Amino acid sequence: MEAFDYNKVLAATDGDKELAVEIIGIFQDQVPVILTEIDRAIQAGDARQLQQAAHTLKGASGNVGAMVIYGLALSLETVGKNNEMQKAAELLEKISEAVKTFEQATVHLKGASVE
Numbered sequence: 001m002e003a004f005d006y007n008k009v010l011a012a013t014d015g016d017k018e019l020a021v022e023i024i025g026i027f028q029d030q031v032p033v034i035l036t037e038i039d040r041a042i043q044a045g046d047a048r049q050l051q052q053a054a055h056t057l058k059g060a061s062g063n064v065g066a067m068v069i070y071g072l073a074l075s076l077e078t079v080g081k082n083n084e085m086q087k088a089a090e091l092l093e094k095i096s097e098a099v100k101t102f103e104q105a106t107v108h109l110k111g112a113s114v115e
Contacts, residue, residue, distance in 0.1 A: 003098065004105035008065035021109050027064045028106075031099055034060070035092070038076070042088045050088060051080025057095070068098045 006020070013019040034057045041050035058073035076091045078084075 002105075003066065003068050003101040005065035005067055008067070009063070012063055024064050024106055024109060027060050027066070028103065030060060031057070035096065035099070038088075038092055038095075041080070042085065042092060045085055047080045047083040047085055049080075050085070051077050054080055066098075066102045069095060069102060072098055 009020045009023060010017065013023065034053055037053040038050060038057070041047075041053055054073050054077035058070055058077055061067075061069035061073055072091060072095045076088065076095065079087045079091060
């Protein structure tokens, strides 16, 4: 699975490349906040909060074509739903790595005039 599916975000914006780049930027701004929420939920042992934060990340990542993050967030959401907190920290680590990969895959879009 690719870290970034540009066609997915283009489809979501009806081919509007500038809007696609803007949405990707917003996602990248939101990710650290969501990851902090996830980490806090893990530290507190709060499965419900973990599930909610993972759900937020899942939706946002799906919207921008960050499919690896989406899959991991889905797994983390299930961990929260099933109160399997022992699995959460490892998934968060994998998500953090996937975020770095996504950022590398989209770096060419930052500040670019998309034609």
